[in-house]
Amino acid sequence: MNAEKTASTRQAASDAILExxxxxxxVVMVSADSVKAARATKFAETFPDRLFExxxxxxxxxxxxAGLASCGYKPFxxxxxxxxxxxxxxxxxxxxxxxxxxxxxxxxxxxxxxGEREGVTHQSVEDLAILRAIPGMEIVVPAxxxxxxxATRAIVDRPGPGYIRVGSGREPVLCADDEPFVxxxxxxxxxxxxxxxxxxxxxxxxxxxxxxxxxxxxGVGVTVVDLHTLKPLDRDGILAxxxxxxxxxxxxxxxxxxxxGSAVAEVMAEEACAKPLARLGLQETFGVSGEGNALLDAxxxxxxxxxxxxxxxxxxxxx
Amino acid sequence: MxxxxxxxxxxxxxSVAAELRKNTLTLIHKAGDGHPGPALSIADLVxxxxxxEMRIDPKQPxxxxxxxxxxxxxxxxxxxxxxxxxxxxxxxSLLPSFRSLGxxxxxxxxxxxxxxxxxxxxTLGHGLSVGAGMAVAGRLGKKxxxxxxxxxxxxxxxxxxxxxxxxxxxxxLANLTAFLDLNNFQSGGAINEVSGINRIPVADxxxxxxxxxxxxxxxxxxxxxxxxxxxxxxxxxxxxxxxHTIKGKGVPFMENNNVWHKxxxxxxxxxxxxxxxxxx
Numbered sequence: 001m002n003a004e005k006t007a008s009t010r011q012a013a014s015d016a017i018l019e020x021x022x023x024x025x026x027v028v029m030v031s032a033d034s035v036k037a038a039r040a041t042k043f044a045e046t047f048p049d050r051l052f053e054x055x056x057x058x059x060x061x062x063x064x065x066a067g068l069a070s071c072g073y074k075p076f077x078x079x080x081x082x083x084x085x086x087x088x089x090x091x092x093x094x095x096x097x098x099x100x101x102x103x104x105x106x107x108x109x110x111x112x113x114x115g116e117r118e119g120v121t122h123q124s125v126e127d128l129a130i131l132r133a134i135p136g137m138e139i140v141v142p143a144x145x146x147x148x149x150x151a152t153r154a155i156v157d158r159p160g161p162g163y164i165r166v167g168s169g170r171e172p173v174l175c176a177d178d179e180p181f182v183x184x185x186x187x188x189x190x191x192x193x194x195x196x197x198x199x200x201x202x203x204x205x206x207x208x209x210x211x212x213x214x215x216x217x218x219g220v221g222v223t224v225v226d227l228h229t230l231k232p233l234d235r236d237g238i239l240a241x242x243x244x245x246x247x248x249x250x251x252x253x254x255x256x257x258x259x260x261g262s263a264v265a266e267v268m269a270e271e272a273c274a275k276p277l278a279r280l281g282l283q284e285t286f287g288v289s290g291e292g293n294a295l296l297d298a299x300x301x302x303x304x305x306x307x308x309x310x311x312x313x314x315x316x317x318x319x
Numbered sequence: 320m321x322x323x324x325x326x327x328x329x330x331x332x333x334s335v336a337a338e339l340r341k342n343t344l345t346l347i348h349k350a351g352d353g354h355p356g357p358a359l360s361i362a363d364l365v366x367x368x369x370x371x372e373m374r375i376d377p378k379q380p381x382x383x384x385x386x387x388x389x390x391x392x393x394x395x396x397x398x399x400x401x402x403x404x405x406x407x408x409x410x411x412s413l414l415p416s417f418r419s420l421g422x423x424x425x426x427x428x429x430x431x432x433x434x435x436x437x438x439x440x441x442t443l444g445h446g447l448s449v450g451a452g453m454a455v456a457g458r459l460g461k462k463x464x465x466x467x468x469x470x471x472x473x474x475x476x477x478x479x480x481x482x483x484x485x486x487x488x489x490x491x492l493a494n495l496t497a498f499l500d501l502n503n504f505q506s507g508g509a510i511n512e513v514s515g516i517n518r519i520p521v522a523d524x525x526x527x528x529x530x531x532x533x534x535x536x537x538x539x540x541x542x543x544x545x546x547x548x549x550x551x552x553x554x555x556x557x558x559x560x561x562x563h564t565i566k567g568k569g570v571p572f573m574e575n576n577n578v579w580h581k582x583x584x585x586x587x588x589x590x591x592x593x594x595x596x597x598x599x
Contacts, residue, residue, distance in 0.1 A: 067455075
């Protein structure tokens with residue numbers, strides 16, 4: 001394969017926050033010694049009085065942001081996704097969730113791909129499940145850096161708490177620059193759904209698109225859906241994209257329990273949509289250290305794995 | 320203020336506090352649930368703040384220039400609810416609905432349900448960290464409001480208390496004033512038997528984190544009001560006022576008796592408590 005174009009989702013989020021801050025004096029950042037990791041040095045230089053450094057104290061970062069939000073500010077807390085959703089889980093639930101305050105969380109190192117060589121302690125593969133269980137928490141997993149920027153602009157003025165998952169800074173570019181991002185409406189990336197519909201989020205969409213291409217070449221019609229907004233969930237959109245397909249596949253760089261696959265399965269079950277479903281992602285296992293794309297391959301999310309899952313399911317439904 | 324005025328001021332506050340204590344115990348009795356001991360120990364601090372010091376307007380609970388109050392030890396909320404009701408944030412007739420289905424008066428304070436509550440609390444430890452966020456918001460917006468927090472002594476076992484202490488001290492948040500309600504008991508017993516939180520005095524610990532600290536009798540209004548005034552004069556650090564208090568203060572059979580950390584007085588006990596509070 002040719003050298004692939006990549007762009008940093010971290011940088012994209014920070015750039016968007018800086019741009020928002022230039023236009024709105026209420027936009028501020030809270031750092032848990034995460035300025036460097038968040039690629040927010042420029043924000044810190046441009047708005048030193050609007051960058052609050054609490055040190056390596058994620059629980060306080062979230063609680064402190066709630067205090068700011070209660071006084072009318074629009075705080076972004078940007079640090080490792082694990083530390084936001086696990087170390088500070090209680091603060092996210094009670095002080096951002098239950099208060100309905102506009103605390104915006106940007107989680108770095110989403111998935112194995114985002115946490116990559118850091119290993120399990122820094123790979124966030126439960127964040128989506130944890131946050132989905134918090135009432136009112138809006139959750140977005142943008143496909144690539146361009147989409148991250150647009151998603152950041154889309155959530156800043158929403159009244160309640162929100163979460164954007166980003167990666168390591170080495171994410172594949174999957175969308176054209178002018179590709180729109182519409183909050184809470186899924187985005188169809190390839191529409192050819194007479195056989196299979198694949199739902200996915202984040203950088204793993206790269207592998208999904210490759211699988212779809214290979215399958216299409218073999219005459220298998222595949223629709224690829226970027227289900228970037230996991231809450232609120234575009235239920236009608238999901239059902240519409242499933243309608244023509246024989247089988248449904250979900251692919252997420254996350255534990256298969258509680259994330260994208262669960263969300264789609266819940267909709268299908270509740271709407272009596274009796275089609276075969278396979279959920280690809282982490283299956284009752286922790287990750288390991290490694291290069292991002294290699295990890296996706298090693299944990300069952302390669303283009304070959306995805307295409308194989310589609311064919312397996314189709315084999316099941318063919319007479 | 321001259322001595323006569325000061326005396327009248329304090330007499331008024333004592334009378335308000337006695338009423339808040341009575342209302343606290345009455346509402347716990349009627350609701351059948353609550354934490355009387357921890358509420359009674361902070362009744363004088365809450366009275367001094369809400370009935371003497373804080374810039375608030377019950378008609379505008381969300382007024383952006385108001386002083387903020389965070390009851391970090393949220394389980395003591397009955398006395399806060401009694402104070403807010405007396406001030407007119409909501410009708411006093413709601414007090415007995417505490418902790419019952421359909422009531423706005425949740426088991427712990429909730430900001431968007433209860434008029435006058437500035438921040439949701441209940442899970443211990445968060446007042447200083449959230450309060451620091453409110454304090455920097457005031458500084459950034461060039462507002463002159465102040466932020467007040469009451470932290471429990473047992474609560475100071477929580478790690479996030481010390482994160483908040485570190486951050487507020489480092490940021491020199493002089494517009495943040497906290498009280499540590501040192502009543503010497505936590506849920507499981509005496510603090511120095513359960514957790515040892517005050518074996519090295521907590522005031523020393525906060526001083527080490529960059530705070531201005533004061534030690535006062537948390538039931539002596541002259542000292543409480545003096546400490547609040549001193550905190551307002553401090554310009555380079557947040558102030559921690561370590562308030563030496565008595566758990567269950569004002570009701571002899573509850574004082575220093577940790578059975579009343581959580582408990583409900585029966586009709587007879589309530590009558591005895593009210594009698595003691597009225598006689599004081």
